[in-house]
Amino acid sequence: MRTTRVERKTTEVDIVVELNVDGRGKGNVKTGIKFLDHLLTSLSKHSLFDLTVKAKGALKHHVSEDVALALGKALNQALADKKGIKRFGSAFVSMDDSLARAVLDLGGRPYSNFDLKLGRVKIEDMKTEDIVHFLVSFAQTSKLNLHLAVLYGTNEHHKIEAAIKALAVALREAVTIEPRMAGDVPSAKGML
Secondary structure, three states: OOOEEEEEEEOOOOEEEEEEOOOOOEEEEEOOOHHHHHHHHHHHHHHHOEEEEEEEEOOOHHHHHHHHHHHHHHHHHHHHOOOOOOOOEEEEEEEEEEEEEEEEEEEOOOOEEOOOOEEEEOOOOOEEEHHHHHHHHHHHOOOOOEEEEEEEOOOOOHHHHHHHHHHHHHHHHHHOOHHHHHOOOOOOOOOO
16 A cells, blocks of 8 residues: 655644555545645545645644645655556546646656636635645645646635646546556656
8 A cells, every 4th residue: 555654843833644545535634724624635535545634833824835745745755666657647627617627747857837817815714825835835745747727717715626626636547556557667767
């Protein structure tokens, strides 16, 4: 099984992330930020990752950033040498008025590009800039090439939730073991 545990303790935060990539979508998330808990629970459910996150910190910005750093590190560790994975994933997900697209590559070259069409400063109890920073930090530490876009939508909550669910479905595809790979690294170079 591809599982890991990452602890991140600084003067600003105390975070524990447990991740099972081969799970059933069970999420147990407590960050102190209700909207982040909601997004991470959706990520867990639709990626089929079992995810436990326990986070404490005084400032929401630090908590959201450091949870992303720990989660990205956990994903990278759980996949280890990435032998046999499909590597690439993509998904379109709708949520009521919104449609989102995620395209990603677990090839080890971190990059992120977002077009989330977020017009408000805050969604629920989380700043939109912290949502974007969460995604950037996650892509960097998971060494993920991530292109995430909201194609259209009117409700800010629905737009970002559709984007997170699209990310989750694309991740589920990318981490899937491809039997025809016979345990090979998914690269013509022979390594990622």
